[in-house]
Amino acid sequence: MAKIAVLGCGFGTALAVMADGCGHQVTLWSLFPQELEEIRQDGEQKKLLPGVPVTERIALTSDISCLADCDLCIMAVPSFAVRQTAQRAAPYLREGAIVLNVAKGLEDKTYKRFSQVLEEELSQQKIVVMSGPSHAEEVGRGAPTTITVASRERAAAEEVQDLLMNPTLRLYVNDDVIGVELGGALKNVIALAAGIADGLQLGDNAKAALMTRGITEIARLGVAMGAKTETFAGLSGIGDLIVTCTSMHSRNRRAGILIGQGKSAEEAVRSVGTVEGYPCAKTAYELGQKLRVEMPIVEQSYAVLYEGKSPAQALRDLMTRPKRHESEVIWLLGR
């Protein structure tokens, strides 16, 4: 039995319930005492995980010193709060504890991956990242789920695998931290585009095209940043992209649908809540420009989300781009 602290009560609640089911001693932390009070009173996280009991075995606290003796700290806060939460946690984590980040995205302005952010803020801890097709609603009710864990220290990723793997949650270890993190961050942008396509009622062919060409451009940027191509064919790449582009659990897709139906990006994001593809579309667009990587879907998504371009015009521009070979190699050699 390990001592596990989970920071953040959205997806974090599902992970806490799952870790409790594995027999660990679990503490769930929130910055917001009111959120904990509601979970305590209702016996569940009503907003995100209705119907998933949060047992009294799971300690609820807003005191960050709960981290003092934990073996594993799971960071399950939204992207924008990762650095500040790490700074809050730093004085309490013991040397050598594992910190597992599940937030998906890139840091605004610095373009850093969250493992880089955590390595800066938590230099005495072992950093592991988790990514893959894993909607909280399904993890919480114990539906079969597979996820990838990656770390620069393979033993730390294997330790997470040992601690959290169970008959409903299968964890795979991967050494390509860059690829795993970029797949998780960038798929949200493609999910917004897929939602827009759904809102425009473009059909299944368009959705399949966005997913297939979307993973191609994610991989293109990923490889330019040091990732391995094959990682994007795995759970944290195409796996997560498929689930995010097709599921109504996906807030990115739901926001995209509203945009496709005529709402502005700001209105859509306001009504859905956490839509991490929205800030990430800007970051991914800027990274593509900086590294000179061609990313047509990201570029058009950026124009719709930030420059007021109509989704119909973005679609026309995507479909009428210059001719290409499907294989990058043939295209690049032919230029």
Ligand SMILES: NC(=O)c1ccc[n+]([C@@H]2O[C@H](COP(=O)([O-])OP(=O)(O)OC[C@H]3O[C@@H](n4cnc5c(N)ncnc54)[C@H](O)[C@@H]3O)[C@@H](O)[C@H]2O)c1
């Ligand atoms: N929801 C999912 O199914 C899912 C699955 C896999 C990964 N993730 C990733 O996990 C992260 C969290 O996702 P979520 O859906 O739980 O998000 P969320 O917006 O529902 O927020 C989760 C929790 O974070 C905490 N929080 C909010 N603002 C905070 C702040 N400023 N400082 C500290 N804590 C704060 C709160 O406890 C809140 O309940 C995201 O990066 C997301 O991409 C989510």
